[in-house]
Amino acid sequence: MFPLGLLKQFSRFSIGSIINTQVNTKNINTFAALQFKITDQLWAEPLKKKKKMDPAILKAREERRRKKLEKQIRRLEKNARQLKPIAELEPPLHLLDEKGRRKRAVVVLSAEEIEARALLNKDWCRYKRQEYMNNIAQIDRIMAAQKRALEKLYEESEDLYYEAIMPDLALIPYSIDGTYETPPINNYDSPDGEYIDVSKKWGN
Template sequence: MMNLSLLRQFSRLALRPPSRIPIRIRNITTTPAVQFKTTDQLCAEPMKKKKKIDPQIVKAREERRRKKLEKQIRRLEKNARQLKPIDELEVPLDLLDNFGKRKRPQPKLTAEVIEARALLQKDWARYKREEYISNVAQIDRIMAAQRRALDKLLEESEDLYNEAIMPDLQLIPYEIKGPVATPPIKSYESPDGEYIDVSKKWDN
């Protein structure tokens, strides 16, 4: 009877749902174990040992470098406002060397000649002053007459006044032809405008 009761208990345990029975699962990996590791090849040499330098030598080097920079800064500030040279406006060196030979002595003027020139200069200045005053007065008279005529025209008709003060568009493409400094050259062929630029290029 005991065996039968034990069998019934075991049969009941067997009929229990599997969730109630604790099951231990072992974690088993299928990847092979890595026992050796390789690193990248490094082509380098061992670091050199730093030499000990006297602090006075290092300080002297820094001082020389600082003085050199200050000298360059002073040179740049000195030439900051210097204009770029223009070869066309520079006097050739051979002319500067022969300046003393080519210079003519100033003629010695007598007292009478100096007095006559001074009087002539004063007369010329007086004449130009009177000419300027007469020109300004004439322009003032013309402008005053024009102003009076426009005022009279405005009293007569405002439309005619507006037409009178409008600019004349036919006078804008104004061309004038008169005497020139030199007479024209017969059978002269003017250049086509091509030229070779030989000026130097300056970097900013």
């Protein structure tokens, strides 16, 4: 059996050989086996020594990074205000060429003309309101006359009253009998499902 102080001085490989030897000779006890400890294998390299850099270089690097970010922000803000053009909404070129001839001069209205137009607008609003009220009054008169007629009919005969308020489904006969299949079109070139995508691609 080896002393504890001597066992601590051995390496892992020598300890392993001692354990094998002692186990074979059966001269090692349990207490001595508990004292063997092997260092974990970390497989790490030493930390690299930080290089001291010139503060001017660091400041210039930060300045370049800041300018780059500011440039990107300005580009995004500029593109945010621009709308993507739509080809279908662009006017024809011949209309753009005739823009000068088609443009009308702004008409400056006099105070009398502005006042006359305002009065005409008010007269039109009053006329449309009166027309609406007349229609409502006519509908009310018709409904009141119908109600009085039904009341008189009820006094005469209840059977006739209930028959009168029953909906007449045959009053307005309405039926639809349309074509179920359309006739074929002569010389019709049926598409095969393929198409060419001509839509424009726009970057972000």
